Amino acid sequence: MRIRRLLLPYINIFGFVAMVSLFGMARFAVAADPLGSWNEGAAKQSILEFVERVTREGSPAFVPSAERVAVFDNDGTLWPEAPLPFQAAFVFDELRRRAPLEPELADDPFVQAALQGDLSKLLAGKNHDGLMHVIGVTHAGMTTDEFDQRVNDWLATAKHPRFEKPYSELTYQPMQELLVYLRLKGFKTFIVSGGGADFMRVWSERVYGIPPENVVGSMWQARFELRDGLPVLVKTMDHLFVDDKEGKPVGIHQFIGRRPIACFGNSDGDQAMLEYTTIGNPRASFGLIVHHTDAEREYAYDANPQSSGKLTTALTRADECGWTVVDMKVDWQKIWSDPAGAPSEGVALSLVGKWLAEDIDSAGVIDLAQSTLEFSADGAVSGSSAVNRFQGQAKVDHNSCTFGPLAMTRRAGPPALMDQESKFMAALQRVVQYRIAETGLLFLIDAEGTDVLRFSKMEN
Amino acid sequence: MRIRRLLLPYINIFGFVAMVSLFGMARFAVAADPLGSWNEGAAKQSILEFVERVTREGSPAFVPSAERVAVFDNDGTLWPEAPLPFQAAFVFDELRRRAPLEPELADDPFVQAALQGDLSKLLAGKNHDGLMHVIGVTHAGMTTDEFDQRVNDWLATAKHPRFEKPYSELTYQPMQELLVYLRLKGFKTFIVSGGGADFMRVWSERVYGIPPENVVGSMWQARFELRDGLPVLVKTMDHLFVDDKEGKPVGIHQFIGRRPIACFGNSDGDQAMLEYTTIGNPRASFGLIVHHTDAEREYAYDANPQSSGKLTTALTRADECGWTVVDMKVDWQKIWSDPAGAPSEGVALSLVGKWLAEDIDSAGVIDLAQSTLEFSADGAVSGSSAVNRFQGQAKVDHNSCTFGPLAMTRRAGPPALMDQESKFMAALQRVVQYRIAETGLLFLIDAEGTDVLRFSKMEN
Numbered sequence: 001m002r003i004r005r006l007l008l009p010y011i012n013i014f015g016f017v018a019m020v021s022l023f024g025m026a027r028f029a030v031a032a033d034p035l036g037s038w039n040e041g042a043a044k045q046s047i048l049e050f051v052e053r054v055t056r057e058g059s060p061a062f063v064p065s066a067e068r069v070a071v072f073d074n075d076g077t078l079w080p081e082a083p084l085p086f087q088a089a090f091v092f093d094e095l096r097r098r099a100p101l102e103p104e105l106a107d108d109p110f111v112q113a114a115l116q117g118d119l120s121k122l123l124a125g126k127n128h129d130g131l132m133h134v135i136g137v138t139h140a141g142m143t144t145d146e147f148d149q150r151v152n153d154w155l156a157t158a159k160h161p162r163f164e165k166p167y168s169e170l171t172y173q174p175m176q177e178l179l180v181y182l183r184l185k186g187f188k189t190f191i192v193s194g195g196g197a198d199f200m201r202v203w204s205e206r207v208y209g210i211p212p213e214n215v216v217g218s219m220w221q222a223r224f225e226l227r228d229g230l231p232v233l234v235k236t237m238d239h240l241f242v243d244d245k246e247g248k249p250v251g252i253h254q255f256i257g258r259r260p261i262a263c264f265g266n267s268d269g270d271q272a273m274l275e276y277t278t279i280g281n282p283r284a285s286f287g288l289i290v291h292h293t294d295a296e297r298e299y300a301y302d303a304n305p306q307s308s309g310k311l312t313t314a315l316t317r318a319d320e321c322g323w324t325v326v327d328m329k330v331d332w333q334k335i336w337s338d339p340a341g342a343p344s345e346g347v348a349l350s351l352v353g354k355w356l357a358e359d360i361d362s363a364g365v366i367d368l369a370q371s372t373l374e375f376s377a378d379g380a381v382s383g384s385s386a387v388n389r390f391q392g393q394a395k396v397d398h399n400s401c402t403f404g405p406l407a408m409t410r411r412a413g414p415p416a417l418m419d420q421e422s423k424f425m426a427a428l429q430r431v432v433q434y435r436i437a438e439t440g441l442l443f444l445i446d447a448e449g450t451d452v453l454r455f456s457k458m459e460n
Numbered sequence: 461m462r463i464r465r466l467l468l469p470y471i472n473i474f475g476f477v478a479m480v481s482l483f484g485m486a487r488f489a490v491a492a493d494p495l496g497s498w499n500e501g502a503a504k505q506s507i508l509e510f511v512e513r514v515t516r517e518g519s520p521a522f523v524p525s526a527e528r529v530a531v532f533d534n535d536g537t538l539w540p541e542a543p544l545p546f547q548a549a550f551v552f553d554e555l556r557r558r559a560p561l562e563p564e565l566a567d568d569p570f571v572q573a574a575l576q577g578d579l580s581k582l583l584a585g586k587n588h589d590g591l592m593h594v595i596g597v598t599h600a601g602m603t604t605d606e607f608d609q610r611v612n613d614w615l616a617t618a619k620h621p622r623f624e625k626p627y628s629e630l631t632y633q634p635m636q637e638l639l640v641y642l643r644l645k646g647f648k649t650f651i652v653s654g655g656g657a658d659f660m661r662v663w664s665e666r667v668y669g670i671p672p673e674n675v676v677g678s679m680w681q682a683r684f685e686l687r688d689g690l691p692v693l694v695k696t697m698d699h700l701f702v703d704d705k706e707g708k709p710v711g712i713h714q715f716i717g718r719r720p721i722a723c724f725g726n727s728d729g730d731q732a733m734l735e736y737t738t739i740g741n742p743r744a745s746f747g748l749i750v751h752h753t754d755a756e757r758e759y760a761y762d763a764n765p766q767s768s769g770k771l772t773t774a775l776t777r778a779d780e781c782g783w784t785v786v787d788m789k790v791d792w793q794k795i796w797s798d799p800a801g802a803p804s805e806g807v808a809l810s811l812v813g814k815w816l817a818e819d820i821d822s823a824g825v826i827d828l829a830q831s832t833l834e835f836s837a838d839g840a841v842s843g844s845s846a847v848n849r850f851q852g853q854a855k856v857d858h859n860s861c862t863f864g865p866l867a868m869t870r871r872a873g874p875p876a877l878m879d880q881e882s883k884f885m886a887a888l889q890r891v892v893q894y895r896i897a898e899t900g901l902l903f904l905i906d907a908e909g910t911d912v913l914r915f916s917k918m919e920n
Contacts, residue, residue: 057899057901062898062899064898064899064900065900066665066671069673144713188673190673197714197717198717201717205526211526211718212716212717212718213529213648213650213673213674213715213716213717213718214673215717219714221701221710221714222710222713222714223706223710224706224707224709224710224732224736226735226739229739230739230740231709231732231735231736231739231740233709233710233713233736239699239701241681241699246683246684247684249684249691249693250681250682250683250684250693253604253682253693254657254679254681254682255673255715256672256673257657257658257661257672257673257675258671258672258673272684272691275686275691276684276691276693279686279689279690279691280690280691414874437517438522438524439517439522439524440524440525441517
């Protein structure tokens with residue numbers, strides 16, 4: 001255990017005792033709630049207890065970090081899937097956008113059916129040939145770069161019909177907090193979705209902090225070509241892999257190669273991967289189903305969804321399998337996430353975590369004295385000036401960042417450290433903006449646009 | 461920039477000047493060679509220069525860590541592929557092991573051909589039906605857990621016919637150093653191999669430090685089943701994906717979803733992924749071909765390999781594409797890696813890196829004073845006692861670990877820090893063993909078996 005032996009000599013030997021305030025000596029127990037948007041209850045408690053069991057050193061159920069694989073369904077689990085899965089909205093919007101530009105689409109009966117909203121024609125037949133055809137028209141026959149661009153263009157303009165926001169701003173705040181919390185606890189977070197891998201990888205890192213290589217989804221094959229000497233990958237309709245139902249554990253095996261210990265879903269399509277994660281797993285494991293029960297704030301459905309997301313057999317199995325069932329209306333204090341950079345009561349996900357000061361007012365820092373700053377998702381900040389600890393609130397909105405009053409302990413320390421402390425705290429109060437550089441360094445900036453503090457991210 | 465301001469007050473104000481030795485004040489420039497098994501030359505230099513260009517803050521070619529994807533072929537690039545690819549040796553050894561136990565194999569003409577070494581029968585036909593069949597017999601029709609067990613059993617007993625060592629101990633030390641070096645520099649390292657993903661994932665983390673989710677390889681599909689209520693994945697021969705030649709960039713796209721900036725291969729099978737990595741890439745990029753030129757220490761081949769690994773067109777393209785060509789005989793000072801835990805002049809890969817002391821002789825450490833210890837792959841150690849820096853050599857052999865004489869700077873510091881320094885250095889000299897716990901903590905142990913030092917791994 002670490003002990004604070006450094007300060008004692010100064011207090012006892014060098015006569016700083018008089019400087020030690022009689023007040024404020026207790027160190028704050030800084031423990032901001034990592035799941036602040038979850039109401040207290042059995043669901044939240046089951047998550048916290050599981051994570052504690054598998055991550056606490058010495059716990060009989062301890063799982064090494066390398067094996068802490070957590071898999072998340074996307075549609076209905078991290079964002080909605082009503083009135084249509086968002087990727088289906090992309091298909092229809094793309095056909096509408098392209099029809100006037102590509103006259104040959106007028107001769108395509110399935111495209112015309114889609115444009116006229118004739119879903120029965122698209123869904124006819126065992127293999128839903130019409131639907132697969134229009135998905136192919138919008139997802140194949142172009143290079144991967146062209147496809148990425150189309151998805152980005154669509155996301156920048158399309159809005160959800162009911163909530164009237166860009167689709168990528170309609171993620172669930174409680175699940176975003178859960179993703180951050182698990183990663184802070186050494187988990188690797190993966191998406192395992194029936195949606196298209198290529199579709200999700202365009203925005204998964206920006207929206208969920210999940211990099212492309214951690215996205216497992218449905219896919220057709222691509223084909224490698226050199227065009228005028230330049231390599232391209234052309235999206236084809238060969239060799240479909242459907243990452244849904246029994247395909248999900250298969251996808252997990254093929255793409256991750258390691259059995260998860262935590263699985264989060266919302267429909268019967270997630271049942272097989274919930275079973276694969278939690279039944280007969282030699283490791284401690286956890287399963288959770290998001291039950292959509294909140295027609296007012298989002299949607300309420302299980303056996304009869306508007307389109308995808310049917311939840312019947314998986315719900316029946318939840319009890320015997322020990323899966324946590326989230327009652328969205330009861331368990332979630334807040335539904336919608338504030339996307340990074342948008343106005344927020346909390347802070348951007350990229351800021352969350354502990355930062356080490358590397359520079360204060362361009363004068364460096366003392367090598368052995370750590371001045372730190374930690375942001376929680378709910379806007380709480382805490383840290384250490386090297387001698388004392390402080391806590392308070394940050395207000396983050398787009399790129400602006402300001403700190404409210406910071407409460408501090410009042411220990412005394414050697415002069416060099418006290419000097420650094422006063423400069424550090426004064427600099428924090430001057431901050432009005434932040435930016436995170438490509439290198440991952442955090443810069444806090446004053447009203448003149450000067451970098452007053454530079455931080456590097458600390459390990460968790 | 462960090463500056464050492466803490467010590468000055470003590471030296472100047474508190475009268476410790478007399479304690480400052482007149483000798484040894486210079487701080488060591490500790491820069492152990494990260495590629496110690498590479499001879500100096502253009503190949504080594506090109507690697508170091510590329511890594512510096514893309515990782516140095518402020519460099520015009522800087523690439524953020526999230527996008528530093530490096531892909532490695534396996535057979536012939538990280539370990540040999542002669543006289544046969546090692547996975548083919550597994551196939552033949554498995555057939556020999558199973559034939560006496562499974563009489564039905566006696567009726568299988570292709571199995572009999574394999575047992576009799578009749579390669580022409582196996583390779584006949586456009587699709588090499590015989591070979592695919594015996595691969596299927598040894599790779600499908602069993603659960604993934606059963607397959608993993610068979611690969612592990614084989615690795616534990618099989619030996620390479622020429623080098624008479626277990627196959628997984630025949631990796632190339634220069635490439636192992638390169639993997640570690642790139643990861644220390646913020647790269648994500650992936651295997652992209654024509655070999656089977658399931659075959660490699662059994663040992664990739666242990667042998668290369670590459671976790672299963674970073675292994676892309678050839679694969680058939682698996683099938684999810686509940687057997688007596690327990691989930692299993694059964695390996696099938698459906699839906700073959702061949703991760704070779706033009707399949708490699710496809711595999712990179714499907715499994716990683718991000719274009720690499722560095723690619724390492726050794727044969728024409730790697731040409732497409734070298735092209736995909738280096739031609740028209742908006743990021744700075746790097747390609748390298750290992751040319752097998754050392755018949756004495758390993759093998760010498762290009763156009764006419766013993767089995768796989770033909771290198772003709774990729775070698776022709778290397779010059780115009782700016783790919784580095786490694787001349788194994790000239791560029792590699794050492795060929796074979798010392799597997800972790802085996803007798804070694806260097807140290808186990810798991811030790812390499814920088815460690816922070818958390819406990820010294822069960823008495824904790826001073827919160828603000830970092831005592832560190834850094835192992836290089838070649839056995840060099842360096843570190844800081846909080847006040848002074850030291851360097852020297854470690855000797856690591858299986859679980860034993862001892863330190864030679866450690867040269868130190870001789871600054872003076874506050875009494876509490878000097879006290880910690882003397883305890884830290886004395887503890888190091890008592891160490892005879894080490895172990896790395898499941899939690900990732902490093903324990904250094906004395907001759908009585910007592911943990912005298914505990915370290916946590918520091919970020920790079």
